[in-house]
Amino acid sequence: MQADIPFGYGVQCPQCPLRACEVFQAVSDDELDFISALKAGELRTGPASTVLQEGVPSDHLFTLLEGWAFRYKTLDDGRRQITSFVLPGDFIGIQGSMLGDMDHSVETLTPAVLCSFPRKRVWELYQNCSSLAFDITWLAARQESILNEHLLSLGRRNAVECAAYYILHLYLRADDVGLVTEGRVRFPFTQEHLADALGLSLVHTNKTLKKLSADGLIQWEHGWCFVPDVAPLAELARFDLGQPRTRPLL
Known part of the structure; x- marks a missing residue:
């Protein structure tokens, strides 16, 4: 079943521990303020929890803050293809229809913390913060390259x-x-x-x-x-x- 856990709020975006990792690009103060305003909260869940479910719409996009997860698709007889593993810093939910049902599932492998962003507010990035909108486009293109x-x-x-x-x-x-x-x-x-x-x-x-x-x-x-x-x-x-x-x- 899809995780149904109340959203809390713990890590503030300016204090995000992932931003200390050199692999992640630096952001301006304005960009960080925009991300902070967009963040709805955090989802904390245990292992084997379904964050996104194939065939079910989701109101949220996520960034994995802590833990591991995986994306997968299944056939009617239960056979499963894992399409990718999800690590901290990965953006989850753009690998499918932005407004329709999810075309894949995401399940946690460990206890996990995910930053949540309302899907309907993604348009605000394109309207008000083109640099972050480009980042989302870049992430989607990079995921396609990996696939x-x-x-x-x-x-x-x-x-x-x-x-x-x-x-x-x-x-x-x-x-x-x-x-x-x-x-x-x-x-x-x-x-x-x-x-x-x-x-x-x-x-x-x-x-x-x-x-x-x-x-x-x-x-x-x-x-x-x-x-x-x-x-x-x-x-x-x-x-x-x-x-x-x-x-x-x-």
């Missing part, structure tokens, strides 16, 4: 290349927001989640992770992933380490 890469993985990379690309993608994004320590990151998803993202069976996913581990490219144990050197993993996955990673934060 293009994942589509390429599903269609043309072999299983080992596909897994290497996806793991490195998540590792770097986690590093951007301070979740990597000495090459180690705690991935709060199961191998079943990863299989649903890679389009592989659970057995094939397990064998693929063992192959990457045997080759010394990663170490995966009890949800902890250690990457001793990103360069060999990037070479295997044909991952461009030079691509810009700086992005807006709303």
Whole structure:
């Protein structure tokens, strides 16, 4: 079921801890004031909570402040395709119709805090703050670019290349927001989640992770992933380490 939790208000936008991360672009005082005025509150939820539900309209857009989540679509028989994992700083809800029913679901993997913005007020950005409107457009375009890469993985990379690309993608994004320590990151998803993202069976996913581990490219144990050197993993996955990673934060 979709999360039905009263909105509170905790973190003030000027004190947002994510703004200390170098990956996020600086904003002007006027832009920060506009974001603060637009923010409706915060949604605090536990793991396995549905924030957005496919086929159901949502009055809110969200920025994930704390925790992990994932976007997914399902078939009538329950088969699931995870389209992306959501990390702190990600903007949720623009990956579908702005005014109609959601065409995907978002579920939390951990306890999470999400900043909420009324969907109907997005137009105010385009009317009164063109720089932030551009940021939303940029975020939507960047998400499409990421999905293009994942589509390429599903269609043309072999299983080992596909897994290497996806793991490195998540590792770097986690590093951007301070979740990597000495090459180690705690991935709060199961191998079943990863299989649903890679389009592989659970057995094939397990064998693929063992192959990457045997080759010394990663170490995966009890949800902890250690990457001793990103360069060999990037070479295997044909991952461009030079691509810009700086992005807006709303």
